[in-house]
């Protein structure tokens with residue numbers, strides 16, 4: 337069986353992680369970056385991540401995986417023969433516009449063009465293209481080789497068949513695609529994150545909790561439970577007769593909590609500073625990279641645990 341080729345365009349933090357996702361699932365990966373030195377940096381970062389995955393028992397033959405990831409000298413070479421291009425370049429609309437214009441003119445008509453953009457919908461950078469129907473956003477969480485969720489965000493003009501193919505590809509490489517039914521700013525994950533952050537900033541600003549304890553409410557509470565059941569399933573399981581019953585008991589009381597909040601408050605400089613100081617007291621700026629590595633080790637352990645237990 338000949339293996340599908342995937343082009344990864346942009347080899348920064350996200351692009352290099354994407355290449356692990358595709359290569360460990362047996363795909364050939366062509367890596368392209370406008371900065372020639374970036375490919376070399378990506379290579380050593382990929383090697384490090386792969387050995388961490390092997391130590392956790394998540395992959396076996398890392399040499400074979402690494403051998404499937406090859407740098408390309410040009411965008412055209414990367415796209416040649418690719419079924420899917422996963423763009424992960426700098427988050428600036430003019431950069432996305434240029435890269436999508438070039439990809440659309442160079443790639444074979446059947447190649448799907450997917451952007452990793454966190455904030456820009458395809459409508460913002462691909463609407464003028466002859467091949468706009470093959471463009472969409474496939475937004476990962478960082479790093480995608482450890483966090484499987486991918487938000488698929490088609491523009492109104494994206495071909496449904498392109499969405500279907502992208503969904504099938506993502507599922508076949510072990511990711512968990514969710515599909516938006518329409519484009520909204522922030523997609524799903526960042527809308528949820530911003531709602532939570534908004535309340536978190538307000539609780540600290542109002543002197544209700546310290547930043548450290550606020551974080552614990554998620555890591556030892558909500559977040560722990562959410563890694564097994566989502567918010568709707570949570571409430572379904574927390575009342576004897578499910579969602580309707582839960583809303584009967586708590587709906588009106590919970591709505592009262594929201595009312596005094598009114599319109600969202602700007603995140604005031606003072607509270608941002610307070611939270612920043614609290615974070616710097618436990619983590620000096622220089623230690624952020626080692627803490628990121630620590631986070632990825634914990635995520636790797638969790639991935640190993642989840643791979644070993646039945647998911648359903």
Ligand SMILES: NC(=O)c1ccc[n+]([C@@H]2O[C@H](COP(=O)([O-])OP(=O)(O)OC[C@H]3O[C@@H](n4cnc5c(N)ncnc54)[C@H](O)[C@@H]3O)[C@@H](O)[C@H]2O)c1
Nearest residue numbers: 346348349350369370371374424425426427452453454478
């Ligand atoms: N960092 C995150 O947490 C995260 C999470 C999800 C999605 N994303 C999205 O992924 C994308 C990449 O983010 P990142 O954090 O990896 O950025 P990054 O800065 O680490 O990497 C971007 C890479 O793109 C390259 N590049 C810039 N212009 C290019 C061009 N014209 N052609 C080819 N390569 C080019 C740069 O040289 C760089 O290596 C962004 O759209 C971002 O919104 C980021």
